[in-house]
Amino acid sequence: FFNLRKFLNPLPQRADQIKKAIHKSADVSLLAKKLWPNLTLILTVDTGAFSWYSGKLGCEIPIYAPLYAATEGLIGVNMDPLSRPATYTLLPRAMFYEFLPINEAEGNTCLLSNQVQLGRQYELVVTNLAGLYRYRIGDVVTIKDFYNGAPVVRFDYRIGQLLNVRGEKLPENVVVRAMRDIFGDYVTEFSCVEKVGTPPSYDIYVELAANNAEEQVKNHIDERLQQLSPVYASFRRKSAIGKPSVFFVPKGTFAALRSHIFKTNPTQSATQLKIPLVLRNEVVITFLDESIKP
Numbered sequence: 619f620f621n622l623r624k625f626l627n628p629l630p631q632r633a634d635q636i637k638k639a640i641h642k643s644a645d646v647s648l649l650a651k652k653l654w655p656n657l658t659l660i661l662t663v664d665t666g667a668f669s670w671y672s673g674k675l676g677c678e679i680p681i682y683a684p685l686y687a688a689t690e691g692l693i694g695v696n697m698d699p700l701s702r703p704a705t706y707t708l709l710p711r712a713m714f715y716e717f718l719p720i721n722e723a724e725g726n727t728c729l730l731s732n733q734v735q736l737g738r739q740y741e742l743v744v745t746n747l748a749g750l751y752r753y754r755i756g757d758v759v760t761i762k763d764f765y766n767g768a769p770v771v772r773f774d775y776r777i778g779q780l781l782n783v784r785g786e787k788l789p790e791n792v793v794v795r796a797m798r799d800i801f802g803d804y805v806t807e808f809s810c811v812e813k814v815g816t817p818p819s820y821d822i823y824v825e826l827a828a829n830n831a832e833e834q835v836k837n838h839i840d841e842r843l844q845q846l847s848p849v850y851a852s853f854r855r856k857s858a859i860g861k862p863s864v865f866f867v868p869k870g871t872f873a874a875l876r877s878h879i880f881k882t883n884p885t886q887s888a889t890q891l892k893i894p895l896v897l898r899n900e901v902v903i904t905f906l907d908e909s910i911k912p
Contacts, residue, residue: 783818819860
Protein backbone atom coordinates (compact mmCIF):
# COMPACT_ATOMS: atom_id res chain seq x y z
CA PHE A 619 0.00 0.00 0.00
CA PHE A 620 1.11 3.53 -0.77
CA ASN A 621 2.10 5.22 2.50
CA LEU A 622 0.77 8.76 2.74
CA ARG A 623 2.09 9.44 6.22
CA LYS A 624 5.47 10.76 5.02
CA PHE A 625 3.65 13.43 2.99
CA LEU A 626 1.44 14.57 5.88
CA ASN A 627 2.44 17.21 8.39
CA PRO A 628 0.72 18.07 11.68
CA LEU A 629 -1.46 21.21 11.67
CA PRO A 630 -1.82 22.17 15.34
CA GLN A 631 -3.66 25.42 14.57
CA ARG A 632 -6.25 23.60 12.48
CA ALA A 633 -6.61 20.93 15.14
CA ASP A 634 -7.26 23.65 17.71
CA GLN A 635 -9.90 25.25 15.45
CA ILE A 636 -11.71 21.92 15.09
CA LYS A 637 -11.67 21.26 18.84
CA LYS A 638 -13.09 24.71 19.59
CA ALA A 639 -15.79 24.40 16.92
CA ILE A 640 -16.91 21.02 18.24
CA HIS A 641 -16.90 22.27 21.82
CA LYS A 642 -18.97 25.36 21.00
CA SER A 643 -21.45 23.77 18.59
CA ALA A 644 -24.31 22.13 20.44
CA ASP A 645 -26.18 22.12 17.13
CA VAL A 646 -24.59 19.49 14.88
CA SER A 647 -26.30 20.93 11.79
CA LEU A 648 -24.21 24.11 12.11
CA LEU A 649 -20.88 22.38 12.70
CA ALA A 650 -20.02 21.59 9.06
CA LYS A 651 -20.39 25.22 8.03
CA LYS A 652 -18.16 26.33 10.91
CA LEU A 653 -15.44 23.88 9.98
CA TRP A 654 -15.63 24.59 6.25
CA PRO A 655 -17.10 28.11 5.68
CA ASN A 656 -16.98 27.72 1.88
CA LEU A 657 -18.84 24.40 1.90
CA THR A 658 -21.70 24.57 -0.64
CA LEU A 659 -22.61 20.92 -1.29
CA ILE A 660 -22.35 17.55 0.45
CA LEU A 661 -22.13 14.38 -1.66
CA THR A 662 -22.97 11.34 0.42
CA VAL A 663 -25.20 8.32 0.86
CA ASP A 664 -28.42 9.11 2.68
CA THR A 665 -30.55 5.98 2.32
CA GLY A 666 -31.31 3.33 4.92
CA ALA A 667 -29.26 3.55 8.11
CA PHE A 668 -27.26 6.44 6.65
CA SER A 669 -30.33 8.70 6.67
CA TRP A 670 -29.88 9.11 10.42
CA TYR A 671 -26.46 10.72 9.94
CA SER A 672 -27.28 12.80 6.85
CA GLY A 673 -30.34 14.14 8.66
CA LYS A 674 -28.11 15.51 11.39
CA LEU A 675 -26.48 17.88 8.90
CA GLY A 676 -29.71 19.85 8.58
CA CYS A 677 -30.95 21.55 5.42
CA GLU A 678 -28.68 24.62 5.42
CA ILE A 679 -26.25 22.87 3.06
CA PRO A 680 -27.68 20.92 0.07
CA ILE A 681 -27.14 17.17 0.24
CA TYR A 682 -26.86 15.19 -2.98
CA ALA A 683 -26.78 11.41 -3.03
CA PRO A 684 -25.75 10.79 -6.66
CA LEU A 685 -25.66 6.99 -6.81
CA TYR A 686 -27.62 3.98 -5.68
CA ALA A 687 -25.05 1.20 -5.54
CA ALA A 688 -24.29 -2.05 -3.78
CA THR A 689 -21.47 -4.58 -3.63
CA GLU A 690 -23.14 -6.29 -6.58
CA GLY A 691 -22.73 -3.21 -8.78
CA LEU A 692 -24.18 0.16 -9.77
CA ILE A 693 -27.98 0.16 -9.55
CA GLY A 694 -29.22 3.68 -10.25
CA VAL A 695 -28.41 7.36 -10.69
CA ASN A 696 -30.10 10.30 -8.99
CA MET A 697 -31.37 12.39 -11.92
CA ASP A 698 -33.21 14.84 -9.66
CA PRO A 699 -30.78 16.33 -7.12
CA LEU A 700 -33.56 18.32 -5.41
CA SER A 701 -35.77 15.31 -4.67
CA ARG A 702 -36.11 14.46 -0.98
CA PRO A 703 -36.01 11.63 -0.26
CA ALA A 704 -33.73 10.81 -3.17
CA THR A 705 -35.02 8.89 -6.17
CA TYR A 706 -32.89 6.86 -8.56
CA THR A 707 -33.29 5.93 -12.22
CA LEU A 708 -32.32 2.30 -12.72
CA LEU A 709 -29.61 1.76 -15.33
CA PRO A 710 -30.61 -0.88 -17.90
CA ARG A 711 -27.02 -1.45 -19.04
CA ALA A 712 -25.60 -1.86 -15.53
CA MET A 713 -27.68 -4.87 -14.49
CA PHE A 714 -30.78 -6.83 -15.41
CA TYR A 715 -33.55 -6.02 -12.91
CA GLU A 716 -36.52 -8.02 -11.75
CA PHE A 717 -39.06 -7.01 -9.14
CA LEU A 718 -40.64 -9.23 -6.51
CA PRO A 719 -43.91 -7.78 -5.11
CA ILE A 720 -43.86 -7.12 -1.38
CA ASN A 721 -47.64 -7.35 -1.13
CA GLU A 722 -48.37 -11.07 -1.06
CA ALA A 723 -51.77 -10.44 -2.66
CA GLU A 724 -49.93 -9.42 -5.84
CA GLY A 725 -48.33 -12.86 -6.09
CA ASN A 726 -44.74 -14.09 -5.81
CA THR A 727 -43.72 -13.95 -9.46
CA CYS A 728 -40.88 -11.64 -10.47
CA LEU A 729 -41.91 -8.81 -12.77
CA LEU A 730 -39.90 -6.99 -15.42
CA SER A 731 -39.34 -3.23 -15.64
CA ASN A 732 -42.28 -2.74 -18.00
CA GLN A 733 -44.64 -4.65 -15.70
CA VAL A 734 -44.21 -2.75 -12.41
CA GLN A 735 -46.79 -0.21 -11.22
CA LEU A 736 -46.41 3.27 -9.80
CA GLY A 737 -46.60 3.49 -6.03
CA ARG A 738 -46.07 -0.25 -5.47
CA GLN A 739 -43.29 -1.75 -3.37
CA TYR A 740 -40.94 -4.42 -4.72
CA GLU A 741 -37.86 -6.31 -3.61
CA LEU A 742 -35.06 -5.91 -6.15
CA VAL A 743 -33.68 -9.03 -7.85
CA VAL A 744 -30.58 -8.47 -9.97
CA THR A 745 -28.44 -10.28 -12.51
CA ASN A 746 -25.09 -8.58 -13.05
CA LEU A 747 -22.40 -8.69 -15.72
CA ALA A 748 -20.08 -10.72 -13.47
CA GLY A 749 -22.44 -13.69 -13.57
CA LEU A 750 -24.44 -13.22 -10.36
CA TYR A 751 -27.80 -14.64 -11.40
CA ARG A 752 -31.22 -13.53 -10.10
CA TYR A 753 -29.79 -12.45 -6.75
CA ARG A 754 -32.12 -10.99 -4.11
CA ILE A 755 -30.03 -8.13 -2.73
CA GLY A 756 -32.55 -7.46 0.06
CA ASP A 757 -33.50 -3.89 -0.95
CA VAL A 758 -37.15 -2.86 -1.01
CA VAL A 759 -38.02 0.05 -3.30
CA THR A 760 -41.12 1.99 -4.34
CA ILE A 761 -41.74 2.83 -7.99
CA LYS A 762 -42.01 6.63 -8.13
CA ASP A 763 -41.80 7.36 -11.87
CA PHE A 764 -40.42 6.23 -15.22
CA TYR A 765 -37.64 7.86 -17.27
CA ASN A 766 -37.60 6.74 -20.91
CA GLY A 767 -39.14 3.48 -19.75
CA ALA A 768 -36.64 2.88 -16.94
CA PRO A 769 -38.18 2.70 -13.44
CA VAL A 770 -37.38 5.56 -11.05
CA VAL A 771 -37.31 4.17 -7.51
CA ARG A 772 -37.11 5.36 -3.94
CA PHE A 773 -35.17 3.15 -1.54
CA ASP A 774 -37.42 2.21 1.40
CA TYR A 775 -35.67 -0.38 3.55
CA ARG A 776 -33.69 -3.60 3.58
CA ILE A 777 -35.27 -6.98 4.18
CA GLY A 778 -34.44 -7.84 7.77
CA GLN A 779 -34.28 -4.19 8.82
CA LEU A 780 -37.91 -4.21 9.91
CA LEU A 781 -39.27 -4.27 13.43
CA ASN A 782 -41.83 -7.03 13.12
CA VAL A 783 -43.04 -8.79 16.27
CA ARG A 784 -46.74 -9.02 15.30
CA GLY A 785 -46.80 -8.46 11.56
CA GLU A 786 -46.60 -4.65 11.91
CA LYS A 787 -43.53 -4.47 9.62
CA LEU A 788 -42.23 -1.17 10.96
CA PRO A 789 -39.42 -0.06 8.59
CA GLU A 790 -36.21 1.58 9.74
CA ASN A 791 -37.00 4.91 8.06
CA VAL A 792 -40.09 5.29 10.29
CA VAL A 793 -38.04 4.59 13.41
CA VAL A 794 -35.37 7.08 12.25
CA ARG A 795 -38.00 9.76 11.76
CA ALA A 796 -39.53 9.12 15.18
CA MET A 797 -36.14 9.30 16.90
CA ARG A 798 -35.20 12.48 15.06
CA ASP A 799 -38.53 14.12 15.90
CA ILE A 800 -38.17 13.29 19.60
CA PHE A 801 -34.44 13.69 20.25
CA GLY A 802 -33.32 15.99 17.43
CA ASP A 803 -29.53 16.34 17.41
CA TYR A 804 -29.14 15.07 20.96
CA VAL A 805 -28.84 11.42 19.91
CA THR A 806 -25.48 10.26 18.55
CA GLU A 807 -26.58 6.75 17.57
CA PHE A 808 -29.23 4.18 18.38
CA SER A 809 -30.25 0.61 17.57
CA CYS A 810 -33.35 -1.49 18.19
CA VAL A 811 -34.00 -5.10 19.15
CA GLU A 812 -37.19 -7.14 18.88
CA LYS A 813 -38.08 -8.39 22.34
CA VAL A 814 -39.93 -11.68 22.79
CA GLY A 815 -42.50 -11.57 25.58
CA THR A 816 -46.16 -11.25 26.47
CA PRO A 817 -46.79 -8.98 24.74
CA PRO A 818 -43.71 -8.67 22.49
CA SER A 819 -42.10 -5.24 22.21
CA TYR A 820 -38.90 -3.40 21.26
CA ASP A 821 -35.75 -2.49 23.17
CA ILE A 822 -34.12 0.73 21.95
CA TYR A 823 -30.51 1.49 22.87
CA VAL A 824 -29.75 5.22 22.71
CA GLU A 825 -26.42 7.05 22.97
CA LEU A 826 -26.89 10.74 23.73
CA ALA A 827 -24.61 13.55 22.68
CA ALA A 828 -25.36 15.21 26.02
CA ASN A 829 -26.29 13.70 29.37
CA ASN A 830 -29.35 15.85 29.96
CA ALA A 831 -32.17 13.84 28.36
CA GLU A 832 -35.30 13.76 30.48
CA GLU A 833 -36.86 10.41 31.28
CA GLN A 834 -40.30 11.51 30.01
CA VAL A 835 -38.85 11.62 26.50
CA LYS A 836 -39.09 7.83 26.55
CA ASN A 837 -42.88 8.06 26.51
CA HIS A 838 -42.89 10.26 23.43
CA ILE A 839 -41.15 7.62 21.29
CA ASP A 840 -44.12 5.28 21.59
CA GLU A 841 -46.53 8.15 20.85
CA ARG A 842 -44.59 9.24 17.77
CA LEU A 843 -44.33 5.70 16.39
CA GLN A 844 -48.10 5.38 16.70
CA GLN A 845 -48.56 8.66 14.83
CA LEU A 846 -46.27 7.54 12.00
CA SER A 847 -47.54 3.95 11.68
CA PRO A 848 -51.30 3.24 11.85
CA VAL A 849 -50.63 -0.52 11.89
CA TYR A 850 -48.31 -0.20 14.90
CA ALA A 851 -50.87 2.06 16.60
CA SER A 852 -53.59 -0.55 16.06
CA PHE A 853 -51.49 -3.26 17.72
CA ARG A 854 -50.65 -0.91 20.61
CA ARG A 855 -54.33 -0.09 21.24
CA LYS A 856 -55.09 -3.80 21.45
CA SER A 857 -52.05 -4.34 23.72
CA ALA A 858 -50.79 -6.86 21.18
CA ILE A 859 -47.45 -5.00 21.21
CA GLY A 860 -45.96 -3.63 24.40
CA LYS A 861 -44.54 -0.18 24.95
CA PRO A 862 -40.92 0.12 23.76
CA SER A 863 -38.22 0.07 26.43
CA VAL A 864 -35.60 2.78 26.01
CA PHE A 865 -32.12 2.25 27.47
CA PHE A 866 -29.46 4.96 27.55
CA VAL A 867 -25.86 3.89 27.04
CA PRO A 868 -22.79 6.05 27.89
CA LYS A 869 -21.15 8.32 25.37
CA GLY A 870 -18.68 6.41 23.22
CA THR A 871 -20.55 3.09 23.48
CA PHE A 872 -21.14 2.65 19.74
CA ALA A 873 -17.53 3.62 18.96
CA ALA A 874 -16.41 1.00 21.49
CA LEU A 875 -18.78 -1.49 19.84
CA ARG A 876 -17.10 -0.93 16.47
CA SER A 877 -13.67 -1.50 18.06
CA HIS A 878 -15.00 -4.66 19.68
CA ILE A 879 -16.25 -5.96 16.32
CA PHE A 880 -12.87 -5.28 14.69
CA LYS A 881 -11.04 -7.10 17.50
CA THR A 882 -13.28 -10.16 17.36
CA ASN A 883 -13.40 -10.21 13.56
CA PRO A 884 -10.04 -9.10 12.08
CA THR A 885 -11.29 -9.66 8.51
CA GLN A 886 -14.05 -7.07 8.92
CA SER A 887 -13.64 -4.18 6.48
CA ALA A 888 -13.85 -0.71 8.02
CA THR A 889 -15.61 0.63 4.92
CA GLN A 890 -18.27 -2.09 5.08
CA LEU A 891 -19.00 -1.98 8.80
CA LYS A 892 -22.45 -0.59 9.54
CA ILE A 893 -24.16 -0.96 12.90
CA PRO A 894 -27.72 -1.93 11.87
CA LEU A 895 -30.66 0.01 13.26
CA VAL A 896 -32.38 -3.33 13.85
CA LEU A 897 -30.01 -5.71 15.65
CA ARG A 898 -30.13 -9.51 15.38
CA ASN A 899 -26.53 -10.38 16.30
CA GLU A 900 -26.52 -11.75 19.86
CA VAL A 901 -22.90 -10.72 20.47
CA VAL A 902 -23.72 -7.09 19.63
CA ILE A 903 -26.92 -7.15 21.69
CA THR A 904 -25.04 -8.54 24.71
CA PHE A 905 -22.39 -5.82 24.35
CA LEU A 906 -25.07 -3.10 24.46
CA ASP A 907 -26.89 -4.78 27.35
CA GLU A 908 -23.71 -4.71 29.38
CA SER A 909 -23.24 -1.01 28.56
CA ILE A 910 -26.62 0.22 29.82
CA LYS A 911 -26.38 3.01 32.34
CA PRO A 912 -27.33 1.91 35.88
